[in-house]
Amino acid sequence: MEFKNPEQELKRFHRRLTGAGVFALLAFALLFARFFWLQVIQHDYYQTRAEDNSISLVPIQPNRGLILDRNGVVMAHNYSAYTLEITPSKVANLDKTIDALSKIVDIQPKDRKRFKKLMEESRSFESLPIRTRLSDDEVARFVARRYRFPGVDVKARLFRQYPLGESASHLLGYIGRITDSDIARIASKDEEDNYRGTEEFGKSGLEQKYEFQLHGQTGFEQVEVDSSGRAVRVLSRTPPVAGDNLTLTIDAKLQQVAEQAFGDQNGALVAIDPSTGGILALVSMPNFDPNQFVDGIDTQNWDALNNSPDRPMLDRALNGIYPPGSTFKPYLALAALQDGKRTPQQTIVDPGYFSFGGHIFHDDKPGGHGIVDLHKALVVSCDTYFYMLANDLGIERIAKFVRKFGFGQRTGVDIEGESEGVLPSPEWKKKHFKNPEQQRWYAGETISIGIGQGYNAYTPIQLAQAVATLANNGVMYRPHLVKFVTDTKTGVATPIEPEPERTIPLKQADIDFVKQAMVGVDSDKDGTGAGAFAGAGYTSGGKTGTAQVYSLKGAKYVEGKTKEDLRDHGLFIVFAPADHPKIALAVVVEHGGFGAQSAAPIARKVLDYYLLGKLPPAPAAIAPADQTSAGAGQ
Numbered sequence: 001m002e003f004k005n006p007e008q009e010l011k012r013f014h015r016r017l018t019g020a021g022v023f024a025l026l027a028f029a030l031l032f033a034r035f036f037w038l039q040v041i042q043h044d045y046y047q048t049r050a051e052d053n054s055i056s057l058v059p060i061q062p063n064r065g066l067i068l069d070r071n072g073v074v075m076a077h078n079y080s081a082y083t084l085e086i087t088p089s090k091v092a093n094l095d096k097t098i099d100a101l102s103k104i105v106d107i108q109p110k111d112r113k114r115f116k117k118l119m120e121e122s123r124s125f126e127s128l129p130i131r132t133r134l135s136d137d138e139v140a141r142f143v144a145r146r147y148r149f150p151g152v153d154v155k156a157r158l159f160r161q162y163p164l165g166e167s168a169s170h171l172l173g174y175i176g177r178i179t180d181s182d183i184a185r186i187a188s189k190d191e192e193d194n195y196r197g198t199e200e201f202g203k204s205g206l207e208q209k210y211e212f213q214l215h216g217q218t219g220f221e222q223v224e225v226d227s228s229g230r231a232v233r234v235l236s237r238t239p240p241v242a243g244d245n246l247t248l249t250i251d252a253k254l255q256q257v258a259e260q261a262f263g264d265q266n267g268a269l270v271a272i273d274p275s276t277g278g279i280l281a282l283v284s285m286p287n288f289d290p291n292q293f294v295d296g297i298d299t300q301n302w303d304a305l306n307n308s309p310d311r312p313m314l315d316r317a318l319n320g321i322y323p324p325g326s327t328f329k330p331y332l333a334l335a336a337l338q339d340g341k342r343t344p345q346q347t348i349v350d351p352g353y354f355s356f357g358g359h360i361f362h363d364d365k366p367g368g369h370g371i372v373d374l375h376k377a378l379v380v381s382c383d384t385y386f387y388m389l390a391n392d393l394g395i396e397r398i399a400k401f402v403r404k405f406g407f408g409q410r411t412g413v414d415i416e417g418e419s420e421g422v423l424p425s426p427e428w429k430k431k432h433f434k435n436p437e438q439q440r441w442y443a444g445e446t447i448s449i450g451i452g453q454g455y456n457a458y459t460p461i462q463l464a465q466a467v468a469t470l471a472n473n474g475v476m477y478r479p480h481l482v483k484f485v486t487d488t489k490t491g492v493a494t495p496i497e498p499e500p501e502r503t504i505p506l507k508q509a510d511i512d513f514v515k516q517a518m519v520g521v522d523s524d525k526d527g528t529g530a531g532a533f534a535g536a537g538y539t540s541g542g543k544t545g546t547a548q549v550y551s552l553k554g555a556k557y558v559e560g561k562t563k564e565d566l567r568d569h570g571l572f573i574v575f576a577p578a579d580h581p582k583i584a585l586a587v588v589v590e591h592g593g594f595g596a597q598s599a600a601p602i603a604r605k606v607l608d609y610y611l612l613g614k615l616p617p618a619p620a621a622i623a624p625a626d627q628t629s630a631g632a633g634q
Contacts, residue, residue: 055222055223055224055235056222056223056224057220057221057222057223058197058220058221058223059196059197059198059218059219059220060197060218060219060220060221060237060238060239060240061157061158061197061198061218061240062215062216062217062218062219062240062241062242062243063078063158063216063240063242063243064078064158064160064175064214064215064216064242064243065210065213065214065215065216065242065243065244065245065246065488066078066245066246067172067206067214067245067246067248068245068246068247068248069247069248069250069251069252069255070247070248070249070250070251070278070483071251071252071253072247073252073253074163075162075163075164075168075172075248075250075252076160076161076162076163076172076207077160077161077163078158078159078160078161079158079159079161080156080157080158080159081132081133081134081156081157081159082133082134082138082139082154082155082156082157083129083131083132083133083134083154083155083156083157084101084105084129084130084131084132084134084138084142084152084153084154085127085128085129085130085152085153085154085155086098086115086127086128086130086151086152087127087128087151087152087153088119088128088151089151090150090151091150091151091152097149097151097152098112098115098130100148100149101130101142101149101152104138104141104142104145105131105134105138105141105142106131106138107130107131110298110300111130111131112130113298113299113300114295114296114297114298114299115128115129115130117296117298117299118177118296127153127155129157129295129296132157132159132295133159133295134154139154142154159294159295160174160175160200160294161291161294162174162289162290162291164252164256165289165291166259166287166288166289167252167255167256167259167287168250168252168255168282168287169205169287169288169289169290170204170205170282170284170287170315170317170318171205171206171250171279171282171415171481172205172206172207172290173202173203173204173205173206173207173208173209173290173415174202174203174204174205174207174290174293174294175200175201175202175203175207175293175294176200176201176203176293176296176297177199177200177201177296178195178198178199178200178201179201182201186201189212191212193218194215194217194218195215195218196218197218198215198218202214203293204315204416204417205315205415206246206248206414206415206481206482208415208416209414209415209416210244210246210414210482210485213243213244213246213485214243214244214246215243216240216241216242216243216244216488217240217241218240219237219238219239219240219241220237220238221234221236221237221238222234222235222236222237223235241488241489242488242489243488244485244486244487244488245485245486245488246482246485246486247482247483247484247485247486247493248481248482248483249273249276249278249279249280249480249481249482249483250279250280250281250282250481251280251281251610253609254271254280254281254606254609254610255281255282255283257605257606257609257615257616258271258281258283258602258605258606259283259285259287260616261601261602261605261606261616262283262285262589262602265285265589265590265592265598266285266286266310266316266589266590266591267285267316267569267587267588267589267590267592267599268283268284268285268316268317268320268460268587268588269281269282269283269317269460269585269586269587269588269602269603269606270282270283270317270460270461270463270464270479270585270586271464271583271584271585271606271610272464272465272468272479272583272584272585273468273582273583273584274468274469274471274472274477274575274581274582274583274584275472275477275498275581275582276477276498277465277468277476277477277478277479277480277498277501278479278480278481278483278498279413279479279480279481280583280585280610281585281606282317282461282481283317284314284315284316284317284318284320285316286310286312287312288305288312288313315415315417316460316588316590317459317460317461318413318415318417318418318419318459318460318461319417319418319419319459320419320459320460320588321419321421321422321457321458321459322457322458322459322460322547322569322571322588323452323453323454323456323457323547323548323569324452324456324458324463324545324547324571325451325452325453325545325546325547325568325569325571325595326381326383326386326451326452326528326543326544326545326546326571326595327452327463327467327543327544327545327571327572327573327586327595328402328449328451328452328456328545329377329378329381329386329450329451329452329543330378330470330514330517330518330543330573331401331402331405331407331466331470332386332389332390332393332398332402332450333374333377333378333389333514333517334401334470334506334510334511334514335393335397335398335401335402336374336389336392336393337374337507337510337513337514338401338506338507338510339393339397339401341389341392341393342374342389343374344373344374344375344513345373346373346374347371347372347373348371348372348384348385348388349368349370349371349372350363350368350369350370350371350372350382350384350385351367351368351384352365352366352367352368352384353368353384354383354384354387354388354447356387356391356443356444356447357443357444359444361383361384361387361447361448362383363382363383363384364381364383364546365380365382368384369382369384372384372385374513374517375513375516375517375520376526378514378517378518378520378521378543379517379520379521379524379526379527379528380526380527380528381521381528381543381544383451386450386451387447387450387451388450389450390446390447390449390450390451391443391446391447391450393446394446395424395425395426395441395445395446395449396425396426398446398449398450399423399424399425399428402423402466403423404502404504405465405466405469405470405476405504406462406465406466406469406476407421407423407458407462407466408420408421408422408423408458408462409421409423409462411461411462411465411478411479412478412479412501413461413478413479413480413481414480414481414482415481418459418461419459421457421458421459421462422455422456422457422458423456423458424445424449424454424455424456425441426441428455429441429455452545452547453547453548460586460587460588461479461586463571463573463586463588464479464573464584464585464586465479466573467543467573467574467575467584467585467586468575468581468584469504470511470514470515470575470584471515471541471575471581471584472581472584473506473508473511474503474504474505474506474511475500475503475504476500476501476502476503476504477498477499477500477501478499478501480496480498482496483495483496484496515541515575515578516541518541518542518543518574518575518578519539519540519541519578521541521542521543521544522536522539522540522541522542522574523539528543528544528595528596529542529543529544529572529574529596529600531596531600532596532600532601532603532604533600533604536604536607536608537611537612538576538577538578538607538611538612539576539577539578539579540574540575540576540577540578540607541574541575541576541578542572542573542574542575542600542603543572543573543574544571544572544594544595544596544599544600545570545571545572545573545595545599546568546569546570546571546593546594546595547568547569547571548568549566549567549568549569549591566591567591567592567593568591568592568593568594569588569589569590569591569592570587570588570589570592570593570594570595570596570597570598570599571586571587571588571589571595571599572586572587572595572596572599572600572602572603573585573586573587574600574603574607576607576611577611582610582611583607583610583611585603585606585607587599587600587602587603589602
């Protein structure tokens with residue numbers, strides 16, 4: 001039997017007790033040190049954090065700036081309405097919640113589809129609308145049952161509205177929910193703080209171009225909240241500042257008159273004040289209703305817009321690219337006079353064709369126009385004359401001269417995404433074709449350029465700028481839509497000062513000759529535009545044009561027997577009054593056939609309203625004429 005030593009056991013016990021005591025003291029010392037660190041040294045930091053937990057900054061969305069026409073007609077404004085919103089991250093079962101909500105508030109299948117689309121584009125912690133513009137009765141029914149729906153709430157929101165509906169939709173544009181690309185643009189402007197609480201952003205047109213002026217300054221409320229995150233009281237408030245208002249050069253009524261003049265035809269019209277570059281009307285048909293996008297467009301309507309063969313979302317005025325046809329001829333005439341290649345007295349005999357290199361280039365009039373000088377060539381739109389003229393000038397001279405009028409260049413209009421068009425030249429071919437054989441410029445291609453065919457392709461706004469510059473005796477202004485911007489806080493209106501972009505060095509006698517010939521187009525008995533302008537109470541200078549959509553390859557063009565999508569485009573350029581132009585415009589009617597029949601009557605209605613205040617009569621159905629042509633001269 002082994003006996004333990006009591007003294008050793010006692011010493012061992014004391015050592016253990018001492019160790020435990022030291023460990024306990026160290027533990028308490030660490031706790032005290034941590035307590036001292038948190039309560040004394042870090043006191044100010046954690047006091048601020050605690051206050052932050054109880055105080056929340058709530059952004060207040062500003063009123064988006066208004067858009068008004070030159071006469072004060074409101075084209076875009078805002079209104080407030082209640083929205084039923086869901087925060088997906090706070091809802092356990094979305095489908096069951098929406099089903100339950102639909103028994104209280106009317107929720108249609110299109111609302112569900114739009115909500116699903118918004119979820120795909122947004123973050124789960126964002127509040128998303130399931131129904132917008134609730135009635136007072138719907139708000140009251142939901143509020144009484146709000147306790148049953150965590151993560152669901154009613155919010156007051158500002159909604160954009162376009163009171164003119166589809167009118168001017170392409171120039172106004174529309175707004176939509178902010179995307180990653182919009183966030184990148186906001187960041188590039190260092191505007192992240194100003195966009196807190198903002199969910200919409202300009203997507204096209206003026207809404208996009210002037211987004212940061214229209215948006216305004218976001219306000220904030222400093223709100224005390226309880227442990228559940230509910231607001232207790234407002235501690236301070238910084239009110240928002242409404243966005244700047246835009247006053248346009250556009251005449252809203254003229255815009256509507258021009259749109260209605262197209263009827264069911266597709267095309268574009270651009271009307272400009274030659275003395276300032278201010279755009280009076282910017283039409284692209286068909287158009288669309290920008291109000292559809294305010295709530296977030298549903299899938300069905302979005303697909304209908306995108307898949308429509310008429311392409312209503314395409315801004316034809318800025319992005320449509322068309323051969324200019326015979327509307328190109330006045331500029332060739334000017335080039336010939338300037339370079340001394342022609343005089344007004346020189347004549348040719350037009351047999352109805354021009355033969356070059358074994359190829360026959362047909363005139364639009366079988367048998368020809370007889371003896372033709374430059375004045376008559378413009379008035380009757382003699383193709384043969386301009387075939388010869390283009391051959392004599394050469395492509396380099398043509399390209400260099402017409403470039404001065406803005407052909408093949410963006411005009412710089414204050415809408416993003418403008419197309420450049422095509423001003424053909426040997427250099428252009430070398431850049432745009434890889435095959436050496438295709439890169440060669442052939443003399444026969446220059447001849448087609450003479451009547452606005454071949455590779456020639458320009459936007460309607462380029463055609464309008466060119467004729468406005470011609471009407472203004474060679475002084476070119478940049479086309480623009482905004483007349484002045486008004487600061488809503490100060491009330492100060494800052495005008496967009498019109499400044500000449502360039503002055504083309506032209507002999508006044510040459511300009512006067514070409515302009516007078518264009519007056520003959522609309523007034524002489526043989527003028528191609530005379531029928532459309534018979535009895536007008538003003539004198540105008542115009543030029544008709546017809547642009548081939550496909551190659552005739554020697555066959556005759558029969559409008560009434562040609563498939564609609566293969567029919568020629570109809571064009572017309574004009575300025576008026578001829579002695580002191582107040583308006584210049586270009587019209588393109590897609591597959592409209594002869595410009596004298598399709599585009600010129602539209603221009604007449606626009607000028608009648610702008611110059612005389614006459615509203616056009618109600619449109620009547622007109623059967624297509626069965627006319628034939630071998631070229632695209634008129």
